[in-house]
Amino acid sequence: MPNTKVLPLLEPDVEPCCPPLTERPLTADEAVRTAAMFKALGDPIRLRLFSAVASHEGGEACVCDISDVGVSQPTVSHHLKKLKEAGLLSSERRGTWVYYRVEPSVLAAMGHILGRYTE
Numbered sequence: 001m002p003n004t005k006v007l008p009l010l011e012p013d014v015e016p017c018c019p020p021l022t023e024r025p026l027t028a029d030e031a032v033r034t035a036a037m038f039k040a041l042g043d044p045i046r047l048r049l050f051s052a053v054a055s056h057e058g059g060e061a062c063v064c065d066i067s068d069v070g071v072s073q074p075t076v077s078h079h080l081k082k083l084k085e086a087g088l089l090s091s092e093r094r095g096t097w098v099y100y101r102v103e104p105s106v107l108a109a110m111g112h113i114l115g116r117y118t119e
Contacts, residue, residue, distance in 0.1 A: 020115030034113060040086035045069055046079045050088060053100045060101035 019026075026034065041047050052066040067076045080100060083089040089100045 019112075021113060022115050036086050037088060037110070040082055040088055043079065043082075045071055045075070046083055049076070049079055050083055050102065053089060054102040054107065060099050062097045062099050064097055066100070 041050060048069050049066060052069075053061045056065065063076070063080065067073060069076065071079075080089065080091075080098075084091060088102065088106055090103055091098050091100045093099075
């Protein structure tokens with residue numbers, strides 16, 4: 001019998017918290033968690049940064065590649081921090097640069113919450 005070890009799956013910081021909005025009313029806790037995500041995306045600069053990371057080739061973006069959003073570098077850092085705190089981005093430092101990525105589970109959770117509206 002081979003000597004194998006089953007490794008636990010790592011859960012992302014943000015997991016699908018809520019059912020689709022059309023399925024049932026959100027609980028108070030679900031609403032708080034969902035509102036934090038939407039609040040972070042409610043700022044145009046943050047939405048642009050999130051979109052730049054999500055659409056970047058390879059699924060991750062160096063801060064040096066996405067910082068041209070019309071505000072200073074400290075402001076970009078502030079907005080990226082807020083997106084990370086909301087669980088929308090993860091990051092990894094490589095030398096002097098930080099690389100950001102949107103976990104696929106985050107996009108899936110967002111799509112799940114919004115659901116599909118059909119007439």
